[in-house]
Amino acid sequence: PFVYVPLPTLQQTAPVSASYETGAFTNSGVGNVSADVTAVDINLVPPRASTSACEAADFAGLTEELGLHALAIEDALEPHQRSKIDHYPSHLFLSCHAVRLDAERFRLEKTEIDAFIGGRWLVTVRADDKFAMDDVVKRWDSDTALTAEGVGVLVYALLDDIVDGYFPVVESLDRRLESIEESILAGHGSTAVVHELHGGRRCLLELRRAV
Numbered sequence: 224p225f226v227y228v229p230l231p232t233l234q235q236t237a238p239v240s241a242s243y244e245t246g247a248f249t250n251s252g253v254g255n256v257s258a259d260v261t262a263v264d265i266n267l268v269p270p271r272a273s274t275s276a277c278e279a280a281d282f283a284g285l286t287e288e289l290g291l292h293a294l295a296i297e298d299a300l301e302p303h304q305r306s307k308i309d310h311y312p313s314h315l316f317l318s319c320h321a322v323r324l325d326a327e328r329f330r331l332e333k334t335e336i337d338a339f340i341g342g343r344w345l346v347t348v349r350a351d352d353k354f355a356m357d358d359v360v361k362r363w364d365s366d367t368a369l370t371a372e373g374v375g376v377l378v379y380a381l382l383d384d385i386v387d388g389y390f391p392v393v394e395s396l397d398r399r400l401e402s403i404e405e406s407i408l409a410g411h412g413s414t415a416v417v418h419e420l421h422g423g424r425r426c427l428l429e430l431r432r433a434v
Contacts, residue, residue: 285346291339299337299348306434315340320433321354321385324392329422331429338381345377359384396426
């Protein structure tokens with residue numbers, strides 16, 4: 224609580240005439256201050272100047288406010304980061320990937336998701352909108368008592384949703400490769416089947432890099 228002590232009115236004369244009530248505040252002593260966890264999602268969809276769809280200007284307001292480290296911002300600006308977590312004095316930096324299988328082209332599509340993790344805040348950065356944050360945000364908003372436990376709950380919900388997306392991709396790859404194997408064993412090892420086999424191998428390598 225604060226005690227308000229009235230003081231005279233402050234009169235502005237230029238550029239326009241205006242009056243402001245002034246005052247002084249005296250605090251009530253030392254104590255604990257708590258606040259809700261804040262989550263921010265930045266969806267940096269094209270067109271953008273950099274290949275990652277991010278620009279340094281996108282972080283201008285957050286850098287000073289949250290104390291984001293320059294090296295972490297540099298990683299967020301550069302695409303194709305390996306999955307990792309870096310420790311900085313004021314926050315953590317997480318880089319991970321959501322995946323989906325393009326069944327028609329038999330190709331794995333990845334969405335890089337970077338996250339700046341502070342004591343009471345989480346900022347996620349995506350270069351495209353292929354990974355929808357709707358389900359994650361719903362989980363964040365559905366249980367305010369749970370999110371009150373700290374930012375770790377938000378990070379868990381994000382990673383849990385990303386990892387859940389791996390399972391249908393693995394199952395689809397397993398079924399597709401099993402079908403290719405059956406075709407080869409049946410003596411139908413055409414050029415198209417060989418190309419499809421190489422496509423499956425490429426998808427598995429991409430999935431391994433993503434995880």
